[in-house]
Amino acid sequence: MMNAPFPSYAELQQRSGVCRGTAWGVFGDDDQLGTLNHLTPERVKRSIASVREGLRFTLNLRLDAFEPPLIAHRGSPEHHVFGLNEFHRDDRIDNLFTQASTQIDGLRHFAHPDHGFYNGFDATTIVKGTPELGIQNVAEQGIVGRGIVVDVGRYRDFLGMPIDQSSNEQITVSTLDEALEWQGTSLESGDILLLRFGWLDHMKRLGSARPALLQSPGLAQLDETAAWLWDKQLAMVAADNIALEAWPATGSPLTTTAEQTGLLPESSHTGMLHRILIPLLGLTIGELWDLDRLAEACAQRNRYDVLLFAEPLTIFGGVGSPANAIAVI
Template identity: 60%
Template sequence: MVQSPFPTYTELPQHEGSLYPDAWGVFGEEDRVGTLNHLTPQRVLNAKNSIRTGQVFNLNLSLNFFTPALISHRGLVQHEIFGLNEFHRDERLDSFFTQASTQIDSLRHFAHPDRGFYNGVSGDILDTEHGELSIHNVAERGITGRGILIDVARYRESIGRPINTMSDEQLSVEDLDNTLAYQGTTLEPGDILLLRTGWIADYRKGRHVPGSPVLSAGLAQSEEIAAWLWNSQAAMIAADNLAVEAWPANRVNLPTIAEQEGRMEPSSHTGMLHRLLIGLLGFTLGELWDLDELGDACAASGHYDVFLTAEPLNLVGGAGSPANALAIV
C-alpha cells in the first residue's frame, strides 16, 4: 500500500524523543518491507521498456571474493564437495556469512537508537523463531523493476575530480544530481537505484591493502541524503561499496539522543546513515554489488535504465542475504 499523495520527507511525523522524522505507518501499520512497496505491478510492467538488447549482467561477486574476509566477523565460506559414489556429487556450506559479499540488508539489520526497529517492531522478538522484518519477507515478494545506474565514478572522472574510493570521502546530493544530469537520466517513483563509486574497480586493482582498516567512499552521512532518497520514492538503493554510505561512519553528523545523553556508548555505528534509512524510513539496502561491466555498457549505449531482478534467500529470521541480482539491458 502506497499513500497518495505520497508524503515528502518534511511531511513525515517527528515523534518526541527523536531528532528525525520517520515513515512508520506510511505503508501500513503491519508493513514489513518498507520502500519496496513502491514496486507496484504497473511499475514492474513498465520496467520491461528498459530491455533493449536482452543482454544480461551478473551483479554478484563470488561468495569468497574477499579473501581474506573484508570484515573480520564475516568470514569465508567453507565449501565441501562430496559424493556417495563415483557418479554423484553433493555439497555443504559451513561458516556461511550471508553479508560477506554482494548482499541485501533486511529491515531487521539496523534500528535507530532513539526509536527502535522499523514500524515499531520490538527487538525482543527478532530471532530465528520470528519472521518480523526478516529477509524472507523480501524473498516472498521478490525485487523486480526498473534499475537506474547512477555512475558517480564516471561523472567525477569526466570533470577531472575522480573519487578517492579508498577513503571515507562523502558523496553529496550535488554529486547525485550532477551525475543524473550528466547521464541525461530522470528518476521515476519505484526506481531501484544503483550507485557506482568505483570502489570495487579499485579493489580489483589492489588499492586496498589486505589486513588494513577498510575505507570506502560513499553517500554522505547527512539528513539531506536521507531526504533526497525518500523524496525520490526509490524502492531501494544498492552500491558497489562497503556500506552504501561512506566508511567508517564516525563523523557524528547524525547524532542520537541516546548517545548525547550517554545511554549508548560510541561505536563503529555512531553516525551511520543506516540508522535513518533502514530503521526510520524502511529502505532496503544493497552492498558490494558488482556494477563495473554494467557501467561500461550503459556508458556505451547512453542508456542508464535496466530491467533489474534480485531474489534473496527465503531465510526466515535472516538479517541479510546474498543479492542474486541481475540487470537486463
C-alpha cells in the same frame, strides 16, 4: 496512509510521538517491506520497457571474493563437495555469512537507538525462528523493477576530479544530481538506484595488497541524503562499496538522543546513515554490487535504465542475504 498524498521527508519530521521522523505506518501498520512497496505491478510492468537487446549482466561477486574478509566478524565460507559414490556429488557451505559479499540488507539489520526497529516491531521478536522483518518477506515477493545506474565514479573522472577510493570521501546528493544530469537520466517513483563509485574496481586492482584499515567513499552522512533518497520515492538503493554510505562514519554529524545523553557509548555504528535509512524509512539497501561491466555497457549506449531482478534467499527470520542480482538491457 498510502491513500493520502505521499509524505515528504520534511513532513515525516513533523509527525507526532514515536512516529516523529519515521515512515512507520506510511505503508501500513503491519508493513514489513518498507520502500519495496513502491514496486507496484504497474511499475514492474513499466520496467520491461528497459529491455532493448536482451543482454544480461550478473551483479554478483563470488561468495569468497575477499580473503581475508572485508569485515573481520564475517568469516570466509567453507565449500565442501562430496559424493555417496564415484558417480554422485553433493555440496554444502559452512561458515556462510549472508552479508559478506554481494548482499541485500534487510529491515532486521539495524534498529535506531532512540526509536527501535522499523515500523515499531518489538526488538524481543527480532531473533532466530521468528518472522518479524525477516528477509523471507522480500524473498516471497522478489525484487523486480527499473534500475537506474548512476555512474558517479565515471562522472568524477570526466570532471578530472577522481573519487579518492582509499578514503571515506563523502558523496553528496548534489553530486548525484549532477551525475544524473550529465548522463541525461531522470529518476521516477519506484526506481531502484544503482550507484557505481568505482570502489570495487579499485579493490580488485589492489587484491591482497589492500590496506588493513578498510575505508570506502560513499553517500554523505547527512540528513539531506536521507531526505533525497526518500523524496525520490526509490524502492531500493544499491552500491558497489562496502556500506552504501562512506565508511567509516568518522566525523558524521548524525547523532541520537541516547548518545547525547550518554546512555549509548560510541561504537563503529555511531553516526551511520544506516540508522535512518533502514529502521526509520524502511529502505532496503544493497552493498558490494558488482556494477563495473553493466556501467560500461550503459556508458557505451548512453542509456542507464535496466530491468533489474534480485532474489534473496528465503531465510526465515534472516537479517540479510546474498543479492542474486541480474540486470537486463
